[in-house]
Amino acid sequence: MRFNALLVAGSLLAVGGLVALGPVRSSLGLALDGAWQLALIHAELALAPLLFMPVAGGRGKALSNLAAAAACASAGAATVLLFSFASMGKDGLDTRAFAGAVWLAVSGLLALGARFGAHWVLRGRILLLCAIGLPALWHYLLLEYAGSSGGQLAPFSPNWALATQSVSLWPLLLAGALAWFGALALPDRGRP
C-alpha cells in the first residue's frame, strides 16, 4: 500500500491526541508526562498487526512490502519521538530497537501471508492479535482459576514484555528474518 506510512503516522498521532483528552486521560489514569509517550509506544506495538497493509502478489510485491514495512516502522518511530517533549526520560529512544523488531516480525509474517493471497493476510493478522493478546488472558485465567502465574509468557506479548521489562529481541528478530526470507524466497505461483 502506497500510503501505509501515512496511515501509521496518522493513526498514532490520533491516538496521541485521544490520550490527551481529559476524560480519556482520567479514565486511563495517565498524566501528560512520560506516561503520554509510553501510552503511544504501547499503541504502536499493539496496532502494528492492524496498520501494516502488505500487497498480495509475487516476489516483486514482497520487495515493495519490505520497503513499505521499513517506512511504517520509521513513521511509527518518528511519531513516538515527536512526543519526547512530554518525557524527561529516554523511553522513546530506548524502545526503538524493540519496536523495530516487532515491526520486522509482524510485517514479515503478514508479508509471508501476502504471498499466498489476501485472505492469508487476514488470517495472519488474527493469528498475530491472538499471539499478542492470549498470553495475558491465559495468565489471568491461571491466576483466577489455578492460582498460579503465567508470567513466563510475558515475552510472547510485546506490550506485556515492555510493561514487565522482560523484552527479548532475538525471538522477534529470528521470526522476522525467517518470515521475510520465506516471503522473498518462495517461488511465484505458476513458475517452476
Add this chain to the structure above:
Amino acid sequence: MRLLVLSLLCCGALTAQVIDAERSGFLSAPNCRTGTWAPYRLVLREVSGDNLSISSEAPGVKLSRQVAVSGRTELEIVIPVFVGDGSKLVAGPASVEPTLPLRRIDPDYGRPYVAVFSSDPVYARGVLPSTPRGAVCDYFDLAEFFTDWRLLDGYDAIVIFNPQETRLPVGSQRAMAEFCSLGGAALVVGSFRFGEKAVDLPPPAEPRLMQFRDVPLQRMGYGAGAIYRIGFEELRHSQSAPDVIIDALRDHLWFGANRAPAGTPESRVPPTRSPMGPPQPPQDAAPAPLFWGLAGGLLLLCGLAPVVAGRLSRRAWPAQVGVLLGCAAIGGLALLQPRPLPVIEASVLVRGGDGGAHSARVFLLAEQPWADTLVVDLDDPAYRGLPRKLPGRPGWRAWAEDLPLVDAGSGRSEPVLLAFGMVGEFSFRDFATRAHRGETGFSTSDAHLLEWWLDANAYRGRRAEVMPLEWNFQERMEGAATFIPRAAIGVTPKREGG
C-alpha cells in the same frame, strides 16, 4: 618497542597504589553506628604521582578528596566511610570494601556514644571507661583530633582531655563548632588551645556555671549542641570523675532534665519514615510550535512522497525509501524539542538553641532522571554538609543532608510551643491536622514535616519552640532540575521538662 613501553606503563599504573588491608580499618572498631559515617584509616603503599584522588562511596553518596603525594611511597589518611551495606573506598585503580565493625551502637539516651581525645589514652580510659550503664567510648590521640566534623558524624558527644594545653590541629575549632551546631556535646577537660585564631564562627552563648557532684563546670550553649568545660585539677580531685562526665553529657542529651526523655534520641541516622509529603503532581506537558511543525511535516511527507515518487517512477520502493529517510530526519529533529526538567522537592528542618548557631537537615526528593549519586568534595571549605540516602518512593530518590552552621533566616509567623504533648491548647496530633488544613501559621506544605517532627518528639517529654521559616537555603545543582522548596520549619529545644 612502543607496545612494550605502553604495556609496561599500563602494568605500572595497575600495580600502583596498593591498599594495605591489614593496616587499614575503622578507627572506631569494634564500635560503630549503622547509617552514619565513621572515621576510617586508609593506608596506601607503592604510591606514585603528584596527587591522588580518594573517594568514599555509599549508596547514593560519594565523598571525594585529593591528597598530595609529594614523593612519598606510603600514604595514610583518615576519611569518613559509611557504616552500612554498599560502602566502598576507591584510591586510584585500587578499591576496597571495608569490613564493618562488629558492635553496632544504637542511639540511646542512657548510653551516649562518645569520641574521647586525649594525649594520654590510658588516663582517658581510666577516667571515662566504656561501661554498660555509662557511655560507649572510642579513644583517640589528641594530636589526631579530627579537623572535619564529618569524621565525628556517628558520635553523640566528644570529650577532650587536654591537661598539658596541647595545641589542637588547624581546623579543630571549626570542626567542633560544626559538630556542636548539629546537636552534639563537646566536653573539654583542661584547656582549649586551638591551632588557629580569628575563625569566622558564631560565638557560643554566655557561659553558665553548673555543678555536678561538687565539681564546678561551665556550660556554653551552641545552637542545638553545647560546650562544657571542666578544670582538669577539679576533676582529678573528684572522687567520682567518670560520673561527673557522664552527668554532664546526660545534662545535654536529656535537655537539662534529671530523667531521660522517652523513646530514642535524635541522631543523624536516616529516619525510616519519610518526613516528606507526597510529591506535587507533575505539570502537564504542552507541545511547542516545533511539535506541530514536525507533526505536520510528517503527515505531508507520508502523504506527498508516494504521490511525487509515483510521478517519477513506476516502482513503489523509491517512495517508501524516501519516507523512511524523511521520517528518520523528523525523528532526529523531534529529539531536539525542549523537555521537562526533573523536579527536586526540598524540605528543611532548622535546629537552633542557645547562641547564634543553627544547623539544618535538608530532605531532598528528586525525580529519578536527576543524579543518582550526590558527590561531596571534602576539600571544599564552602560546603561542609553530609548527605545520606533515604528510602524513596517509586520513581523518586531521597536524601537527608546535614548542614552545620547555616543562616536560619526569618520566621514566617510567631513560634508555637510544644510542651507536654500539647501545642498551645491542642494535642500535637490535632495541631498537625489543623496545619494540614491550613488553619495555623504553618503552610500545608510545612504540615508533613511538622507532623513527622511532632510524631517523633512529642512523646519524648520535650519542650520546644517550632516556627515556620522563610526559605533561605542554597539549592543543590548536580544537574539541571526544577527546584521546589516545600517546607522550612525551625525547632528550638528548651532545656525544661515538657
